[in-house]
Amino acid sequence: MEEIEESFPDIREAVRRLCAGFPGAYWQALDRERAYPTAFVEALTEAGFLAVLIPEAYGGSGLGLQAATAVLEEIHRSGCNGGACHAQMYTMGTLLKHGSDAQKQMYLPRIASGDLRLQAFGVTEPGAGTDTTRIRTFARREGDRYIVNGQKIWISRAEHSDLMVLLCRTTAREACAKPSDGMSVLLVDMRKAVGNGLTIRPIRTMLNHATTELFFDDLEVPAENLIGEEGKGFRYILSGMNAERILIASECIGDGHFFIDRASAYARERNVFGRPIGENQGVQFPIARAYVQLAAAAGMVDRAARMFDAGQAGGTEANMAKMLASEASWYAADMCVQTHGGFGFAEEYDIERKFRETRLYQVAPISTNLILSHVATHVLDLPKSF
Numbered sequence: 001m002e003e004i005e006e007s008f009p010d011i012r013e014a015v016r017r018l019c020a021g022f023p024g025a026y027w028q029a030l031d032r033e034r035a036y037p038t039a040f041v042e043a044l045t046e047a048g049f050l051a052v053l054i055p056e057a058y059g060g061s062g063l064g065l066q067a068a069t070a071v072l073e074e075i076h077r078s079g080c081n082g083g084a085c086h087a088q089m090y091t092m093g094t095l096l097k098h099g100s101d102a103q104k105q106m107y108l109p110r111i112a113s114g115d116l117r118l119q120a121f122g123v124t125e126p127g128a129g130t131d132t133t134r135i136r137t138f139a140r141r142e143g144d145r146y147i148v149n150g151q152k153i154w155i156s157r158a159e160h161s162d163l164m165v166l167l168c169r170t171t172a173r174e175a176c177a178k179p180s181d182g183m184s185v186l187l188v189d190m191r192k193a194v195g196n197g198l199t200i201r202p203i204r205t206m207l208n209h210a211t212t213e214l215f216f217d218d219l220e221v222p223a224e225n226l227i228g229e230e231g232k233g234f235r236y237i238l239s240g241m242n243a244e245r246i247l248i249a250s251e252c253i254g255d256g257h258f259f260i261d262r263a264s265a266y267a268r269e270r271n272v273f274g275r276p277i278g279e280n281q282g283v284q285f286p287i288a289r290a291y292v293q294l295a296a297a298a299g300m301v302d303r304a305a306r307m308f309d310a311g312q313a314g315g316t317e318a319n320m321a322k323m324l325a326s327e328a329s330w331y332a333a334d335m336c337v338q339t340h341g342g343f344g345f346a347e348e349y350d351i352e353r354k355f356r357e358t359r360l361y362q363v364a365p366i367s368t369n370l371i372l373s374h375v376a377t378h379v380l381d382l383p384k385s386f
């Protein structure tokens with residue numbers, strides 16, 4: 001834990017200072033209205049924190065994933081939520097790794113400055129679920145453009161993004177040698193698309209996450225917006241998912257610290273039966289257990305981030321980090337509510353909000369069972385079940 005706290009101390013301190021300007025009352029008001037934290041996202045953008053993964057040549061700070069995890073961890077430890085903008089950090093990875101020079105020159109500097117928001121990522125579909133090869137949104141090539149038809153679900157921040165990385169089929173699954181062939185990545189300009197073949201419908205959820213459903217009805221996308229080669233999109237998307245999982249894991253670590261900090265403080269101060277509740281081991285031990293579990297998960301997040309920055313494969317570590325961190329933060333959340341008794345349910349304490357927010361991460365961006373299945377079949381050589 002010490003090592004984690006010592007990494008990037010200047011960045012962490014700067015993020016903490018920024019977050020202090022966005023206290024619980026700010027998030028509570030947004031939560032009630034399910035409104036977008038525009039001022040918070042603007043402040044992070046101006047400070048350059050959302051451009052840490054973009055190379056200096058394109059106007060970012062090129063610091064790498066370990067620095068990005070420090071940013072998100074501190075945001076979450078402060079009681080804020082990076083979910084409104086974390087994708088601005090990593091969605092551009094698909095463009096950076098697989099885009100043409102012209103595409104990178106055109107978009108990356110403006111993404112780094114925040115003039116362009118690329119924080120929508122369209123993969124999930126209602127009929128496919130986790131089985132991504134069964135997506136049906138189809139882009140038909142017609143001369144110098146694609147015509148897109150289909151539907152996506154759970155596409156977060158689509159209303160607050162200028163561009164979207166969209167995974168769609170360009171060849172039907174049945175016509176491909178492998179189910180993962182025949183998918184392509186298009187960069188969709190949302191400013192032109194909405195009302196011209198793209199309809200966005202917000203979905204109200206148990207947390208304030210600006211997530212939506214998308215309907216494509218003959219949406220035209222210029223062929224020059226294809227990223228990489230046609231038919232290879234699944235591979236491109238997969239390569240970006242490790243970064244996403246590690247960063248989400250770091251948010252869980254931050255959440256876990258938030259819950260442990262709050263629970264420890266409350267257990268020291270709250271007097272019942274003439275003594276602080278924290279004197280009872282029945283209250284202490286769950287807090288200590290949460291700390292132990294979080295420390296172990298943080299070690300795995302750090303390892304996965306180091307591997308990523310060193311250019312090592314690390315898919316299994318990214319998955320394990322996400323699973324351990326999301327479970328550790330959920331245990332800490334539950335413990336924190338219990339430690340606070342009735343006050344754990346009061347909006348003004350922020351615990352019930354963070355409790356709802358951190359629950360998401362055992363489901364998205366990938367659910368726990370799918371991680372276990374990966375470890376079982378890819379690491380332990382157990383027979384595949386699907």
Ligand SMILES: Cc1cc2nc3c(=O)[nH]c(=O)nc-3n(C[C@H](O)[C@H](O)[C@H](O)COP(=O)(O)OP(=O)(O)OC[C@H]3O[C@@H](n4cnc5c(N)ncnc54)[C@H](O)[C@@H]3O)c2cc1C
Pocket residue numbers: 120121122123124128129130131153154155156157205209211360363364365366367368369370373386
């Ligand atoms: C708030 C929110 C925001 C999101 N944002 C985005 C976004 O921006 N972009 C995007 O593309 N997607 C997004 N998602 C989608 C998210 O990635 C998926 O919800 C997640 O991957 C789980 O997929 P599913 O909901 O289709 O579940 P399903 O695939 O339907 O699975 C349902 C349950 O069954 C389990 N399951 C399924 N198959 C198996 C199996 N073979 N063995 C064992 N268990 C199995 C799963 O683990 C899960 O618990 C978001 C989701 C939410 C809720």
